[in-house]
Amino acid sequence: MSSPSIPSDSANEIRNDWTKTEARKLISAPLNDLLYDAQKIHRRYFDANEVQVSTLLSIKTGGCPEDCSYCSQSAHHKSDVGAEKLMSLEAVRAAALRAKDSGATRFCMGAAWRGPKDHDLDNVCDMISEVKALGLESCATLGMLKDGQAERLKEAGLDFYNHNLDTSEEYYEKIISTRNFEDRLATLARVRQAGINVCCGGILGMGENRHDRADMLQVLACLPEHPESIPLNMLVPIPGTPLADTDPLDPLELVRAVATARIMMPKSMVRLSAGRLELDPSSQALCFLAGANSIFYGDTLLTTGNPQQRVDQNLFEKLGVRPAPLDATSPAE
Ligand code: SAM
Ligand code: DTB
Ligand code: SF4
Numbered sequence: 361m362s363s364p365s366i367p368s369d370s371a372n373e374i375r376n377d378w379t380k381t382e383a384r385k386l387i388s389a390p391l392n393d394l395l396y397d398a399q400k401i402h403r404r405y406f407d408a409n410e411v412q413v414s415t416l417l418s419i420k421t422g423g424c425p426e427d428c429s430y431c432s433q434s435a436h437h438k439s440d441v442g443a444e445k446l447m448s449l450e451a452v453r454a455a456a457l458r459a460k461d462s463g464a465t466r467f468c469m470g471a472a473w474r475g476p477k478d479h480d481l482d483n484v485c486d487m488i489s490e491v492k493a494l495g496l497e498s499c500a501t502l503g504m505l506k507d508g509q510a511e512r513l514k515e516a517g518l519d520f521y522n523h524n525l526d527t528s529e530e531y532y533e534k535i536i537s538t539r540n541f542e543d544r545l546a547t548l549a550r551v552r553q554a555g556i557n558v559c560c561g562g563i564l565g566m567g568e569n570r571h572d573r574a575d576m577l578q579v580l581a582c583l584p585e586h587p588e589s590i591p592l593n594m595l596v597p598i599p600g601t602p603l604a605d606t607d608p609l610d611p612l613e614l615v616r617a618v619a620t621a622r623i624m625m626p627k628s629m630v631r632l633s634a635g636r637l638e639l640d641p642s643s644q645a646l647c648f649l650a651g652a653n654s655i656f657y658g659d660t661l662l663t664t665g666n667p668q669q670r671v672d673q674n675l676f677e678k679l680g681v682r683p684a685p686l687d688a689t690s691p692a693e
Pocket of ligand 2: 468470592593596634661664
């Protein structure tokens, strides 16, 4: 029997009033029920055999003033990642062209900033225009935005802004002390207000429990509009950071979180993000069955590794999955 919180058809399926109790119940449902319900909903809105591919580039690496305890780029920790300057426009253009040639439809630029200074934003806006001129979707993740900055990014042609909640509100202070959960929500509201698509998710496996994961998804599902894109990262433990020795999370917990996100936010793209190097093909296949329909493609994420392109091509072939074309990333009405 199916879970009572899942409607039997698409009527009233897009909800922004999920309760924490509902989210926690969903994420802990028997796995077969959860997967079945998630797959049913997934097929109402998406081609179940298409997976969108995005490529990442760190345009400004390291030396970040924030103290996120998972991150290789925080100046508070002693990882092997050094501080670098903002990349040149030409180098970014060349990387975007390589991403396009290898089949990515979206190019995501990440910067290790608390937030961009106005003169940094001029340079990033030029990069966005170059990426758009190549015919790619553009995404940026630059930290917290101040008044007016999201509008400038929109004007430059930015399609998506990534800004993760990362974990539940309750667990947040165990992970980051230099900003709070409300700061994140304020930037998300600015992005939405400026008319940029919201990309917002989090990290699993930082020592939080299943309820924290459900609670984070409940906050996303209760935003006035669901994020268009939900990246779910498995923690990549980085030597020198406070979370370096965290025990790895059972991949089935990721599968549960993906399915819960799919059911609560039916029209959103759910991206299998960091951590795929440690996920075997069967676990990734289960994530796709649970409703994941996007991945990061290319040998590196920002500072850590990602499966080689030929490994992902083999995976797609084995599963009969196709990379989604550029115009197929919006859900059916
Ligand atoms: N500085 C910006 C910010 O924090 O919003 C943008 C870059 S930050 C690296 C983007 C996201 O990458 C983080 O919010 C986090 O979800 C993810 N991330 C960073 N380090 C990670 C790690 N070691 N394992 C998994 N995900 C990670
Ligand atoms: C997201 O949620 N995951 C990406 C992207 N948004 C920017 C970043 C993953 C970073 C993994 C660790 C690293 O490579 O430094
Ligand atoms: Fe800085 Fe972003 Fe890393 Fe936090 S996650 S330390 S804000 S780069």
